Amino acid sequence: MEHYFTNNENLKSEIRKISYSYESTSFMFYSDLGVFSKDKIDYGSKVLLESYLKNNNSSKRVLDIGCGYGIIGIVISKVTNSFVSMIDVNKRALHLTERNILENKVNAECFMSDAFSEVSEKYDIIITNPPIRAGKEKVLEILMGAKEHLSKNGELWYVIRKDQGAKSINKVLESIYQIEVIERSKGFYVFRAKTN
Numbered sequence: 001m002e003h004y005f006t007n008n009e010n011l012k013s014e015i016r017k018i019s020y021s022y023e024s025t026s027f028m029f030y031s032d033l034g035v036f037s038k039d040k041i042d043y044g045s046k047v048l049l050e051s052y053l054k055n056n057n058s059s060k061r062v063l064d065i066g067c068g069y070g071i072i073g074i075v076i077s078k079v080t081n082s083f084v085s086m087i088d089v090n091k092r093a094l095h096l097t098e099r100n101i102l103e104n105k106v107n108a109e110c111f112m113s114d115a116f117s118e119v120s121e122k123y124d125i126i127i128t129n130p131p132i133r134a135g136k137e138k139v140l141e142i143l144m145g146a147k148e149h150l151s152k153n154g155e156l157w158y159v160i161r162k163d164q165g166a167k168s169i170n171k172v173l174e175s176i177y178q179i180e181v182i183e184r185s186k187g188f189y190v191f192r193a194k195t196n
């Protein structure tokens with residue numbers, strides 16, 4: 001079975017557009033076959049993004065891991081006037097993100113990185129709707145690995161569905177973070193983790 005993070009050079013392209021508005025700011029995203037939630041903004045991503053924005057309005061250095069076509073990072077960049085870095089392993093997703101950065105005129109960059117393999121900087125905020133289908137080990141590599149890339153007082157924000165193992169993942173994370181539930185909606189939980 002093809003996953004949304006598989007690089008398939010032969011996959012045909014059917015570009016589509018996704019619109020989104022946050023308060024008075026409108027966005028337009030190009031999406032395509034072969035990327036996560038290609039036809040509409042994923043509900044978990046929307047809940048994560050909007051609960052982040054409700055709690056943060058100042059400019060910060062942000063990393064969006066598993067950016068897909070760039071929805072989370074691009075909206076944060078524009079609304080909070082932040083410089084955002086976005087990473088993914090899916091080439092098509094990164095290509096779309098590049099296009100969407102230009103389309104929405106934001107101050108952001110994107111590059112390929114398997115979890116933190118190509119990440120060398122530290123960030124005030126690391127945010128992710130993690131690739132649950134890549135397996136618990138990869139999700140933990142991302143969420144645990146974030147600690148080394150958070151600046152002092154930095155925060156890790158993530159969303160997981162209750163039935164996708166939120167409890168067992170947080171059990172592991174509790175060894176290095178203090179975790180709070182920021183929002184719950186339709187089975188999706190938004191968490192904020194701070195280093196102890």
Ligand SMILES: C[S@@+](CC[C@H](N)C(=O)[O-])C[C@H]1O[C@@H](n2cnc3c(N)ncnc32)[C@H](O)[C@@H]1O
Pocket residue numbers: 004005006036037042045065066067068069070071072087088089090093113114115129130131132134138
């Ligand atoms: C649940 S999707 C979220 C996509 C996007 N942030 C959104 O909200 O639509 C997870 C993303 O993680 C990416 N991904 C999978 N494995 C990864 C890895 N090892 N390192 C970085 N990103 C990965 C997938 O390609 C996918 O785009």
